[in-house]
Amino acid sequence: MMQTTAVVIGAGHAGLAMSRRLTERSIDHVVLERGEVANSWRTQRWPSLRLFTPNWLTRLPGYDYAGDDPRGYMPAAGVVATLTRYARLAAAPVCTATTVHTVRTTPGGFEIQANDEMLHARAVVLATGACARPAIPAVTGAVPRSITTLTPLTYHDPSQLPDGGVLVVGASATGVQLAGEIHRSGRPVTLAVGEHVRLPRRYRGRDIFWWLEIMGVLAERYDQIDDLTRARHLPSPQLTGTPEPAATDLNTLTAQGIRLVGRLGRISDGVAQFSGSLRNTCTLADLKMNRFLARADNWANAHGLGDELPPAHRLSPTQVDPLTPLELDLTSGEITTLLWATGFRPDHSWLDIPVRDHAGHIRHDGGVVTSAPGLYLLGMPVLRTRASTYIHGAVTDSEALGAHLHSFLNSQLR
Amino acid sequence: MTITDRPVENGVNVQALLDARNALSAAPEAAQFTWRASCTWRNGTHSHSTVASFAGLGAEQQHRTTYEFDTDHPECFASEDNGATPVEFVLVGLAGCLTAGVAAVAQHRGIQLRSVTATIDGAMDILGILGADPDVRNGFEAITVRFAIEADASRDDLEALIAQSQKRSAVFDVVANPTNVLVELA
Numbered sequence: 001m002m003q004t005t006a007v008v009i010g011a012g013h014a015g016l017a018m019s020r021r022l023t024e025r026s027i028d029h030v031v032l033e034r035g036e037v038a039n040s041w042r043t044q045r046w047p048s049l050r051l052f053t054p055n056w057l058t059r060l061p062g063y064d065y066a067g068d069d070p071r072g073y074m075p076a077a078g079v080v081a082t083l084t085r086y087a088r089l090a091a092a093p094v095c096t097a098t099t100v101h102t103v104r105t106t107p108g109g110f111e112i113q114a115n116d117e118m119l120h121a122r123a124v125v126l127a128t129g130a131c132a133r134p135a136i137p138a139v140t141g142a143v144p145r146s147i148t149t150l151t152p153l154t155y156h157d158p159s160q161l162p163d164g165g166v167l168v169v170g171a172s173a174t175g176v177q178l179a180g181e182i183h184r185s186g187r188p189v190t191l192a193v194g195e196h197v198r199l200p201r202r203y204r205g206r207d208i209f210w211w212l213e214i215m216g217v218l219a220e221r222y223d224q225i226d227d228l229t230r231a232r233h234l235p236s237p238q239l240t241g242t243p244e245p246a247a248t249d250l251n252t253l254t255a256q257g258i259r260l261v262g263r264l265g266r267i268s269d270g271v272a273q274f275s276g277s278l279r280n281t282c283t284l285a286d287l288k289m290n291r292f293l294a295r296a297d298n299w300a301n302a303h304g305l306g307d308e309l310p311p312a313h314r315l316s317p318t319q320v321d322p323l324t325p326l327e328l329d330l331t332s333g334e335i336t337t338l339l340w341a342t343g344f345r346p347d348h349s350w351l352d353i354p355v356r357d358h359a360g361h362i363r364h365d366g367g368v369v370t371s372a373p374g375l376y377l378l379g380m381p382v383l384r385t386r387a388s389t390y391i392h393g394a395v396t397d398s399e400a401l402g403a404h405l406h407s408f409l410n411s412q413l414r
Numbered sequence: 415m416t417i418t419d420r421p422v423e424n425g426v427n428v429q430a431l432l433d434a435r436n437a438l439s440a441a442p443e444a445a446q447f448t449w450r451a452s453c454t455w456r457n458g459t460h461s462h463s464t465v466a467s468f469a470g471l472g473a474e475q476q477h478r479t480t481y482e483f484d485t486d487h488p489e490c491f492a493s494e495d496n497g498a499t500p501v502e503f504v505l506v507g508l509a510g511c512l513t514a515g516v517a518a519v520a521q522h523r524g525i526q527l528r529s530v531t532a533t534i535d536g537a538m539d540i541l542g543i544l545g546a547d548p549d550v551r552n553g554f555e556a557i558t559v560r561f562a563i564e565a566d567a568s569r570d571d572l573e574a575l576i577a578q579s580q581k582r583s584a585v586f587d588v589v590a591n592p593t594n595v596l597v598e599l600a
Contacts, residue, residue: 229439266592276590280580287574322556358442 004030006405007112007121009103011037011094013060013083014379015127017394019092020061021402027409029121031092032114034099038083040129044153045076048181050241051391052173054207059392060086061399071207073241104352109374122412123374123405126362130380132347136340137169142267144330148337152178155339158185164336165189167272167328169264171196173236175341176248180240182339183258190328190335191253193278194263197237198285198318201245203293204300204309208239215299218387222366225382232382235343250282250318261324270331274324282318290314346380367401374408376401426521444472453485460486460496501536501554508585509534512559515579525571528564557589 006022008015011033022029033039051058056070063086074082087094101113109122134151143149148162152174158181168179171193183189199208212218225231240248250260262275275281297312328335348362353372357363362377366384369375378397380388387393438445447470453463466480484497498506509532520527535558542550563572580586 263591266594268592273592277580277586280577280586283573284577284581287570287577290570291574 002117002119004028004119004121005409006123006125007032007110007119008125008127009100009112010127010129010379011083011087011092011096012040012127012129012379013038013086013391014129014394014398015125016083016087016090016092016094017061017398018125018127018376018378018402019094020090021398022405023090023092024061025402025406027406029093030119031094032098032100032112033094033096036096037087037092037094038080040131041076041079041083046152046155046157046178047076048157049076049177050074051079052237052239052241053209053390053392057209057213057390057392058082059395061090061395063089071245072243075241100350102350102352105372122409123376125376125378125401125405126348126351127378128346128348130346131344133345134340135343135345137264137342139264139267140340142270143338144270147330147335150337150339152339152341152344158182158187161185161187162336163187165334166337166339167192167330167335168339168341170194170341170343171238171250171260172341172343173239175339176238176250176253177240178339178341179253179258180248180256183253183256187337188257188259190259190261191250192261192264192272192274193250193281194235194275195281196235196285198249198289199237199239199292200249200289200315201239201247203296204312206309207245208237211296211299212386215296218385218390218393220386222382222384222388225386228382231386232380234381249315251316254319259325260320261328262326267330270329272328272330274326274328276326278324279320282320286315286317367397368404374405376405422521422524422526424517424521424525424527426518428518428521431518444470446470456484456496458486459491459493460484501538504589505534505536505557508557508583508589509559511583511585512561512576512579515583516561516563516575519575519578519582520565520567523571523575525565525567525575528566529562530564531562532559533562534559 005027006029008018008022008029008031011031015031015033016037019029019031036042050073052073054070055065055067055072055074058065058074095114098114103110103112103124106120109120110124112119112121112124134153136151140149150161155178161182165188166182167190168175168182169192171179171191175191179189179191201208203211222228238249240246254260260278262278263281264272265275266273293312293314300306300309330338351362353375355362355369355371355375362369363371364377367377367380369377377383378401379394382388383393384397384400385393388397447468449468451463451465453461455461461484463483463485464480465483466477468475468477483503485500485503486496487493487499488495513530513532516530517527536554537556537558538554539547539550541547542552561576563575565572567575
């Protein structure tokens with residue numbers, strides 16, 4: 001049996017950031033990675049995907065973006081290159097091609113079965129990410145067999161799709177980007193829109209993330225957020241990283257010729273039925289966006305930037321066709337492909353420790369799994385701050401959890 | 415939103431609702447409710463319904479009293495008009511649910527209401543239920559709810575109020591979204 005002080009599972013941005021913190025603290029550890037560094041970005045992301053956070057925000061412990069396009073949005077291949085470089089820079093002890101099968105507690109800590117080996121460690125950091133599996137609603141069972149179904153993990157580009165119409169289910173960051181890309185390939189897209197978050201790509205001449213950062217929104221701590229469950233499950237904003245900043249809200253998609261329908265409810269005898277709540281869903285998203293923009297304007301005024309920035313303005317309300325169809329016959333031949341853009345879930349199925357709540361989520365206090373001392377969770381939405389959802393959140397998250405892990409080890413020695 | 419020194423009082427116990435949310439999140443089995451009604455045919459299109467009990471919080475529960483409702487159709491349908499039509503009961507349910515939501519959300523957001531009136535229209539082409547046109551659905555073509563609200567709040571705040579009320583409304587969800595319905599012989 002191999003023995004190490006700490007095991008980090010997953011060599012993505014979060015696992016590598018943690019590795020760097022453990023190295024800083026001279027804590028002996030290994031990073032177990034089922035594939036290569038940045039495996040999800042290499043194998044499970046479509047090539048046109050870019051981060052929707054600007055490059056200047058792509059920070060990790062001891063790493064700041066130093067390229068020549070700080071206002072650009074990094075393509076998936078760029079994320080792979082950045083993380084690969086970072087792993088080298090941080091001299092992360094990554095064991096590649098190492099699949100974790102089980103993690104259990106033992107009297108002395110944890111035992112980790114990876115490939116055919118058993119490892120023993122006093123602390124374990126779960127950093128396999130929030131987007132390991134697509135979240136697919138149960139209604140998938142009722143999709144007619146004639147329809148090709150895809151998820152963001154199996155989607156590559158429109159050329160893999162049969163000709164004909166495409167139903168994209170879900171209008172968050174993934175759904176709006178792929179709806180646009182697929183529609184441009186000549187396959188008419190219908191987009192099923194549930195609850196969503198609308199934000200402009202840029203506001204008053206600045207990227208929306210400039211506002212979120214400078215106003216302190218991203219720094220809001222998990223224990224100061226009113227409704228943490230909701231914050232952690234909020235859909236990603238309708239933003240897309242494109243070579244040039246571009247709006248990808250529902251009005252843009254409608255203008256492109258994409259048809260909007262309500263949230264997909266049920267498929268009955270091959271007929272998809274959509275919610276009649278589309279108008280209210282859009283109204284809610286518009287109201288929330290406008291409240292945020294008003295907050296941004298107040299912030300700018302309070303900080304003496306009111307006259308320096310381009311003038312305040314509001315985006316046009318989301319247009320919803322009063323005759324939006326409530327049904328779509330999936331057996332008519334009009335639709336040939338259905339793409340589930342209904343979000344992602346983490347996959348901790350190999351974690352054999354009773355730390356889950358009734359909904360199957362790991363119970364934790366800002367990443368500290370208090371019911372299993374020595375166990376930590378990292379790289380999850382709003383883990384410790386709103387920034388935790390994004391790559392740069394790992395800077396402060398790994399610092400806090402690294403410090404906690406360190407004092408946990410020290411407390412064991414006493 | 416106007417800030418006043420007087421505490422907002424819309425008669426909604428928001429604290430009880432928030433406490434219930436916390437308690438039921440910790441004990442989700444108690445959050446499983448079953449609502450019931452029973453309906454007895456009288457004559458023609460006239461039926462009589464009662465609502466008395468429901469199940470929830472892990473136990474059988476009773477209303478303060480048994481509520482009774484007559485449903486029928488109007489005289490122009492060659493009926494006796496002994497009560498509102500069943501589709502009007504749906505409108506009553508939707509309006510009641512949304513209005514309760516407006517009050518609860520207003521209380522939570524510190525908005526003092528002075529009056530709230532919802533007018534609700536359900537447009538229906540009865541060629542559907544008559545089976546005269548296969549392209550016409552049985553149900554409403556569209557439902558319109560118009561809220562007249564007097565309150566210490568801006569129009570934007572009131573827009574947000576009715577939007578949030580729709581978002582959390584059970585009847586709005588029932589009406590706007592598909593639900594599996596099983597009808598069988600006892």
